[in-house]
Amino acid sequence: MFPSLANLLSFIALGAAILLIVRGSLAGQVRVFAFQSFVLALLAAAVAAFAGSVExxxxxLVLMTIKGVVIPRVLHRAVTNIGLHRAAAPYLSPPAALTVCGGLVVAAFYVMGPVAASNPLPTAGAIPLAFxxxxxxxxxTVNRRRALxxxxxxxxxxxxxxxLALLCTYGVPFIVEMGVFLDVLVAVLILEVFTYRIKENFDSIDVGEMETLRG
Structure with a gap:
């Protein structure tokens, strides 16, 4: 039962990452990220219940709070401040990007299949999905044109x-995870300000257009 749940939630998390490619609305993309974060929080809670880990x-809980609520609100605020509601066309079209993603999934199973087979944890079957x-x-990240x-x-x-860390080792120590979450939150806050300043000074957050600034 538990391995099947881990596989299902990992599959949903991967599906959310792929869904980000086809969503044209910036607000919709933020909601996809929030949904994926809630799925990961649910999986972490399930692993905690199975392993009896209070940490x-x-x-x-912190994952759900920071990545499921706080960071999406920050990103929604950035979308509102910048005044953009549609994502710029990526470097690859959605069909081409989905093809690449399919290849990446196949490669992940090829590379991590032996690792999953040798891992005794009941979550090991979902390791290729996480990778x-x-x-x-x-x-x-590399296929997008806009900073946001x-x-x-x-x-x-x-x-x-x-x-990946959760499935392979049932997570890292609590204090390390808290440090990572806070670092990510601070990074997002800084990037929000940075993105707004780019929009304010150059009237665009398309990183492709910034190449014209090269001397």
């Missing part, structure tokens, strides 16, 4: 890394 329950989430998050959507890609990448 992991705390991690799940695929890391690869897809990285791809989303690149931030979302980075957050998806970080979620994938958290999921």
């Amino acid at each position: 992991l329950f705390g991690v799940a 695929a989430g890391v690869l897809v998050g990285f791809f989303v 959507t690149q931030i979302l890609g980075f957050l998806m990448l970080e979620n994938g890394i958290f999921l």
Whole structure:
């Protein structure tokens, strides 16, 4: 029962990362990230219940609070302040990007399949899904043109890394996780200000257009 639940929630988290590619609305993309974070918090709580880890329950609660509520609110505020509601066209079209994601998922299963087979934990079967989430998050980051959507890609990448650590080792110590979450929150706040300043000074947050500033 528990391994099936871990596989299901990991699959949903990966699906959310892929869904970010086809969502054109910035607000919709933020909601996808919040949804993925809630799924990860639910999985962390399930692992905590299975392993009897009070610390992991705390991690799940903080994850839900920071990544499921606080950071999405910050990003929604950034979308409102910048005044953009549609994501710029990525470097690759959605069909091409989905094809790349499919290849990344296949590669993740090929690379991490032996690792999952040798891991005795009941969550091991979902390890390739988590690694695929890391690869897809990285791809989303580099495939986006606007700074704000690149931030979302980075957050998806970080979620994938958290999921991978959770499935492989039942997470890292509570104090380390708290440090990571706070670092991510601070980074998002800084990037929000940075993105707003880019928009204010250059009237665009399209990183492709900034290449014209090169001497």
